[in-house]
Amino acid sequence: MEKVIKEKSTNPIPVHVAIIMDGNGRWAKSRGLDRSEGHVKGVETVRTITETAAEIGVKYLTLYAFSTENWNRPSEEVMLLMKLIVKAIKKETPDLIRNNVRLKAIGDLDRLPVESRESLHESIRATSECTGLTLCLALSYSSRWEITEACRKLAALSKDRKLTPQEINDSTFEAHLNTNFMPDPDLLIRTGGDRRVSNFLLWQLAYAELYFTPIFWPDFTADHFKEAIKEFQSRERRFGLTSEQITQ
Numbered sequence: 001m002e003k004v005i006k007e008k009s010t011n012p013i014p015v016h017v018a019i020i021m022d023g024n025g026r027w028a029k030s031r032g033l034d035r036s037e038g039h040v041k042g043v044e045t046v047r048t049i050t051e052t053a054a055e056i057g058v059k060y061l062t063l064y065a066f067s068t069e070n071w072n073r074p075s076e077e078v079m080l081l082m083k084l085i086v087k088a089i090k091k092e093t094p095d096l097i098r099n100n101v102r103l104k105a106i107g108d109l110d111r112l113p114v115e116s117r118e119s120l121h122e123s124i125r126a127t128s129e130c131t132g133l134t135l136c137l138a139l140s141y142s143s144r145w146e147i148t149e150a151c152r153k154l155a156a157l158s159k160d161r162k163l164t165p166q167e168i169n170d171s172t173f174e175a176h177l178n179t180n181f182m183p184d185p186d187l188l189i190r191t192g193g194d195r196r197v198s199n200f201l202l203w204q205l206a207y208a209e210l211y212f213t214p215i216f217w218p219d220f221t222a223d224h225f226k227e228a229i230k231e232f233q234s235r236e237r238r239f240g241l242t243s244e245q246i247t248q
């Protein structure tokens with residue numbers, strides 16, 4: 001499959017893939033299970049997709065794991081998700097190191113329960129020297145939160161006369177986003193059948209290719225992921241230019 005991807009490619013392998021991992025609850029419901037079972041199964045998919053992304057040469061994989069709005073779900077579900085996150089991070093850290101994967105996180109991490117935050121920071125520290133795939137977890141993340149935070153920081157700099165309003169441009173703005181250590185996503189995948197971005201990377205997705213699949217996240221396999229990559233490779237990215245300019 002990787003061979004097919006490389007041979008038929010128009011675009012190279014995307015450098016940065018972002019995923020809205022959706023459909024855990026509906027996956028569980030369709031099997032008569034509790035929503036929590038869907039989240040447990042979803043963690044296995046995270047593992048598979050991380051390994052596959054590293055294998056095919058993706059450099060950055062950003063996974064939307066928990067949104068700002070998800071804090072408003074029933075408290076039992078929120079608590080379960082937080083527990084699962086700690087458990088998965090602790091369990092997976094040795095394998096992340098073995099596979100040369102560097103863990104990062106974006107979002108309002110101060111809102112996470114102490115235990116989740118500590119295990120997250122511990123794993124981020126432990127993998128900080130890894131040079132392969134960067135796995136970025138979006139946790140307690142929403143794009144509007146991130147953008148307003150950036151505005152706040154720029155306003156403070158301006159107030160302290162460290163930055164003039166004229167100096168605010170695309171790159172000074174981007175430097176104040178949580179994602180300032182990564183290039184913009186080339187490909188956004190959303191599983192679970194809905195076609196929306198749900199407050200995810202609104203600024204950064206400006207020129208990403210969007211890929212929606214009805215497959216629920218717990219059922220999303222390495223082959224489904226490779227299918228999305230193949231579809232990405234068949235698209236013509238024009239970045240505002242004409243097709244002729246691009247092919248020249």
Ligand code: IPE
Nearest residue numbers: 021022023024025026027065
């Ligand atoms: C995605 O699955 C996981 C999180 C948002 C944490 P959902 O829990 O949103 O599953 P559905 O969309 O209800 O099926």
Ligand code: IPE
Nearest residue numbers: 020021022064065066067198
């Ligand atoms: C988006 O899924 C957030 C995550 C996958 C973490 P949601 O299930 O929260 O999105 P909506 O509510 O369907 O837009």
Ligand code: MG
Nearest residue numbers: 022023024192
């Ligand atoms: Mg959902």
